[in-house]
Amino acid sequence: MSGARARVGWVLVALVAAFALAVPYLTSSFYTALVTQLLFFGLLAMSVGLLGGYTGLMPMGYAAIMGIGAYALGYLITRAHAPMGIAIAGAIAIALVVTLAFGLMAIRTSGIFFSMITLAQGMLVWGAAYRWYQVTGAENGLRGIERPFFAVRYYEYYYLVLAVVAASALVLWLIVRSPFGLSLQGIRESESRMRTLGYDVGLHKLIAFEVSGFFAAVSGLLFGWYNNFISPASVGLPSSAEAVFMVILGGAGTLLGPVLGAAVVVFAKNFLSLYLSRWPTIMGLIFILAVLFARDGLVGTGRRVAIAAGGRGNKTTAVE
């Protein structure tokens, strides 16, 4: 990559960072809240993308992992009245333990079987949320999940989410660039070859599952605080499918793709629906069109168009 392009990149980053920091000043509280939503759903989609896009294991139950984070946080704050620090640590720990159990079950499979097992795990969590009312409040959900004292107002909360998501994205980026991340991609391309080369494929998958679970749980905390509320509707199959939709639409095997996908979904759900009562139809159409004409998602297609137009494509960027 040339120095000139790097400089352009830095200028872009500076501009976008400045804009992201200025969002609460530029728009109203409602749109700031929408961008907040985009950020934590983007994080969920990135965590799904680490498994689905990089490792080739598409999980169909990841809203449930996010839900466990939010439910555990909600339970610790509203029922157990734990201090915030303990609630956060406890919620993450609970989510990690459950993820570990789920991971041990799921890593023995791959492909469609992996998707089906994670789907069943998602339904398990949804079922618990729906029926275990002593803990989850069942259909009525858990109400009154308070935000940390320093991020109560909408713009304070926006900055908290921005900081957490940016830091998480950076860590995820480092992970996918690391030798570990590259071996995950190796597993995606050919599990048997990686095994022959002497890699412990199962362990790699399990660690990937756990790392994804961690970030999904973090997005769950952000989700719980944002709504001050969690109910079974948020952890069901439709929410999990939406996360997969974000990854595929944006571009599997990239980190930017899932975030773009999240942007499209959040936008359609909350903005398109103001003008169209049949917005789920539009979402369906978008998905069909994406699968038909842009199988590598928005990012992949954008890249292909750029390559076709300028011929400046660079093979090493194809896996980012």
Next chain:
Amino acid sequence: MRHIARFLAFPLAAVLAVASCGLPSPGGGVQQPTGPIRIGLLAPITGTTAASGTDMLNGWNLYWKVNGIKIGAREVQTFHEDTGGDPTVALTKARLLIEQRQVHFILGPLLASEGLALADYIKGQGTPWFLPVVSADDLTQRQRIPNMLRVAGWSSSQPHHPFGEYAYEQGYRKIVTICADYAFGHEVCGGFSHTFSDKGGQIVAQLWNPLGTPDFSSYMTQIRGITADAVFALQVGADSPRFVRQWNEFGLKAKFPLLGGEVLLDQSLLRSMGPEAEGLISAGHFAEGRQAKATQEYVDLYLKEYNQLPSYYASALYAAAGWIAKAIQQSGGNVEDPKKLLEAVKSQSLDDSALGPMKLDDYGNPISNTYIRRVERRPDGKLWNVVVKTYEKVSQFWNYKPEDFLKQPVYSRDYQGLKK
């Protein structure tokens, strides 16, 4: 480092893209006291609860069609938003209505979970909030919100308290209950079981089936094996017609009297039932077959407009519109001050309405009629609920002292108010 730079640019560019789409703010602007009255209405018109949500809209629109889209001299603007039956979407839409559309007050949504999701947010905003449909007991009991009033609404256990006593007076002493296993089902069943047990009746068994039970046959077999005088049942949505049909098919209709919780036989579901529903008894705060002028005039209007009989969802919104319009008119058309608006609506009462006479108690829940209803066939072939007996001025606390009642926990699977 340059990789980091490029990487960071991506998500932030996404932020930019979406946020800039959001910049034009629809409906924002400066408030003028003489401008239109801006009303936010939350009702699902997509998702699994779309049918009931559409009924809500129908009832609301009918009122303004009949009475003109004005309160006094001020025009009325309704901003309807679809919640899709999803609590978090409902919350986003409430933010939109309050922060962006700057509505003067909010009505809806439909599901208890949606209402509970909004509770903390709207409490913090202080926007007047009216709940004609959401009936979760605790919203006007143990977890009250000062700026929320259940205008033309009800609490889940409210009509089922008198129903328990009614059942005892019919000579039933042993009753089996089968209710949907979630908060609303627990509250409805708890209301009935509590008063029935207080009178001296015995709840011999309580069955709880999950929401969306595809087949009730195992429950029917269980019930058949129990010695009881009657069965109390509460199902919601598509479960209701299924339950009533299987109740008939398994021959239980001939064996036990069936006592229905309000929504088991609400008009929204009665529409899709046949002869198997005829003659069934239920209790409710609304009865489309009530012979009073206020109800029948409304039912005729609704029938003419939509070619069907109104459900309680439609009727609650119709009555709420009338209630709120009257309150605003009598307070001189001022909706800008939330406190004054809430006070005006709270002190308002209806001598009669589609739902009967109503007035709010100190906790923001209506004191209203409870109707014991029987399903009958009209001359035009449609089924409806006619009134067998009316309990007047029923409070959410029934005949218990509010202070004592509030000391009990809210009805749940563990607490059904049964005598030990």
